[in-house]
Amino acid sequence: MAIPSLAPRCALTRTVAVPFALLFISFTLLFSYHPPFKATLSKFAPFITSHTAGPLYTAAVVYLVRLSHADELLKSLASVNAYLPLHDPWPIILFHTGDFDDTPVQDDFLASLREKIGGPSNNSELDFIDRVEFVKIDWVLPEGIPHTKEELDPVSPSSWPGYHHMCAFYATKIFFNPRLRDVTYYLRMDTDSLFIEPLCYDPFEVMHVHQRSYGYLGIGNDAPQVTKGLWHFIRDYADSHPEVALQLNASKMWEWPSNSTNGDVDWDEVPIHGYYNNFEIVKLEEFRKPEIKEWFDHLVQYPEGFYKWRWGDAPLRWATTQMFFDMERDTERLCGIRYYHPYNYVEQCECVPFHA
Ligand SMILES: Nc1nc2c(ncn2[C@@H]2O[C@H](COP(=O)(O)OP(=O)(O)O)[C@@H](O)[C@H]2O)c(=O)[nH]1
Ligand SMILES: [Mg+2]
Numbered sequence: 001m002a003i004p005s006l007a008p009r010c011a012l013t014r015t016v017a018v019p020f021a022l023l024f025i026s027f028t029l030l031f032s033y034h035p036p037f038k039a040t041l042s043k044f045a046p047f048i049t050s051h052t053a054g055p056l057y058t059a060a061v062v063y064l065v066r067l068s069h070a071d072e073l074l075k076s077l078a079s080v081n082a083y084l085p086l087h088d089p090w091p092i093i094l095f096h097t098g099d100f101d102d103t104p105v106q107d108d109f110l111a112s113l114r115e116k117i118g119g120p121s122n123n124s125e126l127d128f129i130d131r132v133e134f135v136k137i138d139w140v141l142p143e144g145i146p147h148t149k150e151e152l153d154p155v156s157p158s159s160w161p162g163y164h165h166m167c168a169f170y171a172t173k174i175f176f177n178p179r180l181r182d183v184t185y186y187l188r189m190d191t192d193s194l195f196i197e198p199l200c201y202d203p204f205e206v207m208h209v210h211q212r213s214y215g216y217l218g219i220g221n222d223a224p225q226v227t228k229g230l231w232h233f234i235r236d237y238a239d240s241h242p243e244v245a246l247q248l249n250a251s252k253m254w255e256w257p258s259n260s261t262n263g264d265v266d267w268d269e270v271p272i273h274g275y276y277n278n279f280e281i282v283k284l285e286e287f288r289k290p291e292i293k294e295w296f297d298h299l300v301q302y303p304e305g306f307y308k309w310r311w312g313d314a315p316l317r318w319a320t321t322q323m324f325f326d327m328e329r330d331t332e333r334l335c336g337i338r339y340y341h342p343y344n345y346v347e348q349c350e351c352v353p354f355h356a
Helices: 002-032 036-042 067-083 103-117 162-176 203-209 230-240 242-250 284-288 290-300 313-324
Strands: 059-064 092-096 132-136 185-188 214-216 219-222 272-275 280-283 331-333
Touching (some): 059 162, 103 132, 162 284, 162 290, 162 313, 185 203, 203 280, 219 313, 230 242, 230 313, 242 290, 272 313, 280 284, 284 290, 290 313
Parallel strands (some): 059 185, 092 132, 214 331
Antiparallel strands (some): 185 280, 219 272
16 A cells, blocks of 8 residues: 555655755856856866955055046046946045045035046946945044154145145055955056056956956156155165065065265255056055065154155155065056056057956
């Protein structure tokens, strides 16, 4: 009498097994599907340490802005929207010092941006305007220096103190800004930076897959008028930090000023290289390492550097990367970015699509 009792069991097995099998198939299909860019990244499994779900990195485009330069900022943002192909709609963070604080000011600006880019963006799944964030930063003159121009007598009085705050912000403070705590990479633009043609790859992806800490377009020099004391400051630091001296000596790109045949060279007259860092991509956590933090603290403890001598973020970015990174392994010259910024000359290199 096994048969009659078997029939309902088969029916039961069928009612349980068929939906279960269907469920299994749907799950298999669901998890084997990746949106195109994730599938691309997954081919690079050897570079990826985490196999947990979720993004492999996060990124943001950052600007330091002021309302008085809103027009050039609109043009720059429109060029980001049109020409920077990012796989994910990363936030566009506009750091400001209070002039963009009021909601009507922000709304007006976003309305102008919408008009400028001609309606909603069709380049990403999130409307470009909805990616824009305003983040306020506070600029206070540090202790230990006179707080008036007359007493301090800075070498570049006409731009004091705004430009000097800007240099201190980009040279040291930005890495520790709370908004960027969970951001892996930032791409910096100036309000006077422009992309002028479409880029043929996602630069964050290149940075990530190549495991770079710093991405740049070109290298120039800063004028000796605004680097007074900087060579000696770096030299003294290297003298008291043998690992920094070792790193600098190992770099093929680092050159201390050399003495001339007819006497000592005045180091204050020797230009220091600087990245054209009005465009740069930075892997933030790499710049938060304790040894780099110690160097930043040392810089901040000598406030005359930024506020009197107007040491720039460009030569300081150059010095910092040379002091703490292996230039060949950790930095990437990003090719093929057709980009404009006043007074920068960047030698062009070909845009090669990146197939990760
Ligand atoms: N809020 C604010 N932003 C500034 C100030 N000075 C410069 N910036 C911003 O900092 C960035 C670099 O300044 P910029 O004048 O382009 O410097 P340059 O590229 O060295 O000539 C730009 O995005 C500016 O808008 C300032 O005084 N206040
Ligand atoms: Mg600029």
